[in-house]
Amino acid sequence: MSAKSVKVDLLTRVEGEGGFHVKIRDQQVQASAVRIFEPPRFFEAFLRGRKFSEAPDITARICGICPVAYQMSACQAVEDAFEVQIDAATRELRRLLYCGEWIESHALHIYLLHAPDFLGYENVIQMAKDHPDAVQRGLRLKKIGNTLMTVVGGREIHPINVKVGGFYRVPEKRQLLDLGDELKWARDTAVETAHWAAGFSFPEFERNYEFVALHHPQEYAIQEGRLVSNRGLDIPISEYEQHFAEDHVQHSNALHSTDLEHGAYFVGPLARFNLNFEFLSPLAQATAKESGLGRECRNPFQGIVVRAVELVYACDEALRIISRYEAPERPFVEVVARVGTGHGCTEAPRGILYHKYRFDEHGLILSAKIVPPTSQNLKTIEEDLTEFVSSRLHLPKDRLQWQCEQAVRNYDPCISCATHSLKVWVDRK
Amino acid sequence: MTISHSNSMLIGVGNPFLSDDGAGLAIVRLLRGQIPPGMKCVEETGDGAELLDAWKGSEYVILIDAIQSGAPPATIYRFDARTESLPAWFSHASTHTFGVAEAIELARHMDELPSKLIVYGIEGLDFSPGTEISPEVAEALPAISRLILREIVKLSAVRMAKSV
Numbered sequence: 001m002s003a004k005s006v007k008v009d010l011l012t013r014v015e016g017e018g019g020f021h022v023k024i025r026d027q028q029v030q031a032s033a034v035r036i037f038e039p040p041r042f043f044e045a046f047l048r049g050r051k052f053s054e055a056p057d058i059t060a061r062i063c064g065i066c067p068v069a070y071q072m073s074a075c076q077a078v079e080d081a082f083e084v085q086i087d088a089a090t091r092e093l094r095r096l097l098y099c100g101e102w103i104e105s106h107a108l109h110i111y112l113l114h115a116p117d118f119l120g121y122e123n124v125i126q127m128a129k130d131h132p133d134a135v136q137r138g139l140r141l142k143k144i145g146n147t148l149m150t151v152v153g154g155r156e157i158h159p160i161n162v163k164v165g166g167f168y169r170v171p172e173k174r175q176l177l178d179l180g181d182e183l184k185w186a187r188d189t190a191v192e193t194a195h196w197a198a199g200f201s202f203p204e205f206e207r208n209y210e211f212v213a214l215h216h217p218q219e220y221a222i223q224e225g226r227l228v229s230n231r232g233l234d235i236p237i238s239e240y241e242q243h244f245a246e247d248h249v250q251h252s253n254a255l256h257s258t259d260l261e262h263g264a265y266f267v268g269p270l271a272r273f274n275l276n277f278e279f280l281s282p283l284a285q286a287t288a289k290e291s292g293l294g295r296e297c298r299n300p301f302q303g304i305v306v307r308a309v310e311l312v313y314a315c316d317e318a319l320r321i322i323s324r325y326e327a328p329e330r331p332f333v334e335v336v337a338r339v340g341t342g343h344g345c346t347e348a349p350r351g352i353l354y355h356k357y358r359f360d361e362h363g364l365i366l367s368a369k370i371v372p373p374t375s376q377n378l379k380t381i382e383e384d385l386t387e388f389v390s391s392r393l394h395l396p397k398d399r400l401q402w403q404c405e406q407a408v409r410n411y412d413p414c415i416s417c418a419t420h421s422l423k424v425w426v427d428r429k
Numbered sequence: 430m431t432i433s434h435s436n437s438m439l440i441g442v443g444n445p446f447l448s449d450d451g452a453g454l455a456i457v458r459l460l461r462g463q464i465p466p467g468m469k470c471v472e473e474t475g476d477g478a479e480l481l482d483a484w485k486g487s488e489y490v491i492l493i494d495a496i497q498s499g500a501p502p503a504t505i506y507r508f509d510a511r512t513e514s515l516p517a518w519f520s521h522a523s524t525h526t527f528g529v530a531e532a533i534e535l536a537r538h539m540d541e542l543p544s545k546l547i548v549y550g551i552e553g554l555d556f557s558p559g560t561e562i563s564p565e566v567a568e569a570l571p572a573i574s575r576l577i578l579r580e581i582v583k584l585s586a587v588r589m590a591k592s593v
Contacts, residue, residue, distance in 0.1 A: 123531075125531060125538060128535050135539060139478050142478055143478065
């Protein structure tokens with residue numbers, strides 16, 4: 001019997017600690033497991049008993065790369081529970097803050113984490129020897145995202161200016177206009193980034209995925225919308241739990257989420273691109289076309305190009321919001337707590353991030369549920385590994401391992417987000 | 430004859446909420462009023478991209494970070510980053526972001542290192558959540574800051590001698 005395996009104990013260039021193991025027996029892949037051993041962090045448990053106003057700042061601590069996503073999903077859920085209507089100008093400002101996070105996160109992933117795979121380097125430090133200009137570009141793009149987050153959010157990591165109902169204070173128009181030149185450079189560079197990434201070589205690999213993303217009738221959905229998929233799903237976010245469920249699997253401290261009807265599903269840039277292409281700005285659509293992307297992309301390795309297209313969009317959208325910005329008359333609306341349940345779902349850079357809270361009459365949290373994008377992609381990542389390796393058993397082991405790592409990084413997994421919670425079962429007799 | 434210190438910088442790196450991880454920040458706070466006027470003084474989280482940005486434009490940089498090498502608490506390491514790479518255990522890069530050692534190597538490859546970059550590592554004992562520095566490390570901080578101040582003064586004297 002021939003036995004072989006591809007095993008990576010500690011996967012680098014992802015956030016958090018995890019690895020994977022593909023088990024091969026008799027020339028067949030028996031199992032693929034993304035092993036997540038970063039300890040669980042129990043956020044949902046310690047949110048209980050906290051005041052509604054603390055949810056955005058506490059949950060932001062789940063991740064240093066996408067804190068805005070946590071703040072936005074938390075605010076939306078609380079505002080849903082208490083039936084708070086935020087001002088249109090506040091909504092735009094939140095979208096601008098979110099654009100900053102997309103720019104920062106996408107630039108980081110494209111240039112520092114994923115590009116080394118395609119260019120054949122162990123890491124970005126090695127890559128910088130031969131491609132210093134590309135690394136400089138990536139760092140400058142990331143910096144612009146961070147600056148935008150600082151101006152709108154008060155600081156770049158775990159912003160402090162977001163509150164339920166709006167912001168503590170709003171920026172002046174001048175402060176935002178000052179970012180214009182740098183954002184225009186970023187937009188041009190994002191187009192260049194997409195062309196650059198389109199020149200990489202991509203393994204031929206497509207699967208028939210179920211893509212799930214938010215959908216909004218007027219815009220490329222980031223902050224709100226209905227949940228839709230290419231298999232006919234079209235639901236309000238309040239029905240999320242009727243369609244998706246989380247399971248604990250033995251090899252992972254992160255839960256696995258599945259679509260109860262179709263099984264594994266795919267969230268993130270590829271899902272958004274495929275489901276909401278027509279809402280991308282004309283420049284982003286043109287960039288996609290020039291970069292060789294069709295109307296639909298089902299090769300997860302091309303996710304790096306799609307991410308670059310979204311980078312173009314985020315810069316474009318930020319410039320649009322800034323050009324029309326007038327400081328809201330009031331930075332926030334008053335929020336009155338009451339008994340209720342609220343749902344929030346926004347598009348984190350890596351895909352949909354779902355929050356649900358139940359509150360008592362004082363606005364204290366009775367229960368919380370958070371489903372980050374990485375938990376939703378884990379099953380798809382494992383299925384990708386199984387299928388990918390099955391058709392490449394002839395490859396030398398180191399080559400196969402390299403491509404498997406690359407296949408996991410296609411999803412920009414954030415293990416720290418995914419281990420925010422763990423259900424504990426006590427087997428007692 | 431005086432020289433300008435506007436192109437020199439003191440950087441403290443750490444997370445003040447992880448006990449001894451804040452040792453580098455604590456030293457920078459002790460030194461704030463004592464460094465030559467004009468010398469910049471910043472506190473950083475250790476995110477590599479931020480560091481590259483922080484020292485941009487500075488020629489003389491002293492960076493202080495807490496480390497875990499396994500040595501007794503408050504052990505001091507000193508590296509001249511222009512001439513040597515930091516040891517592997519200095520790196521606590523997680524992964525998604527990169528840390529001090531990675532930022533230095535990246536800057537080296539991109540020819541963006543300051544002309545002088547001295548890195549001090551202070552061995553910590555307790556890196557668990559908390560805002561207090563453990564007594565074993567805390568009691569050594571004044572002596573360590575005096576040592577670093579001596580280096581700053583020496584660096585300044587060398588530059589002055591060169592400028593004459």
